[in-house]
Amino acid sequence: MEIRTIAMPADTNPNGDIFGGWVLSQMDIAGGLTAARRAQGRVATVGIDAMTFVRPVGVGDVMCCYGHVEKVGTTSITVAIEAWKVLWFERREVRTLVTEGRFTYVAIDDDGRKRPVDR
Structure with a gap:
């Protein structure tokens, strides 16, 4: 697991659900x-x-994000990320998949320029 966070009222959309952009940002943090x-x-x-x-x-809801490296290129890394919500029912944890995606990152140096990734 890369991150675990709780969804708060400030993160809702007009329908009262957590805004998809918030979920995406948590996944991006985990993938990063x-x-x-x-x-x-x-x-x-x-x-x-x-x-x-x-x-x-x-x-x-408690949201957990999991990531694993799928591909490593010369300067890039592709990460598969899953986001799960965790609820407690009758003293047991119930996990439900919320979303999944593939995010691509590029390795950068201190000046923000691409740099090679060791394979």
Whole structure:
């Protein structure tokens, strides 16, 4: 797991569900952590190849994001990310997939220029 956070009322859309952009930003943070660890340094998001929303997130839901490296290029890293919401029912944890996607990051140096990633 890369991150775990709780959805708050300030993050809702007009329908009362958590705004999809908030979910996407949490996934980007998680993917950035995964990519930075693999790149052993700074990375920048350059693209989202695919994203599918499966279930809404509600206020008070705990959201967990998991990422794993799918592909390493010369300067880029593609990370598959899943976001799950966690609820507690009768003293047991219930996890539900919320969304998944593929994010691409590029390794950058201290000046913000692309740099190679060790394979």
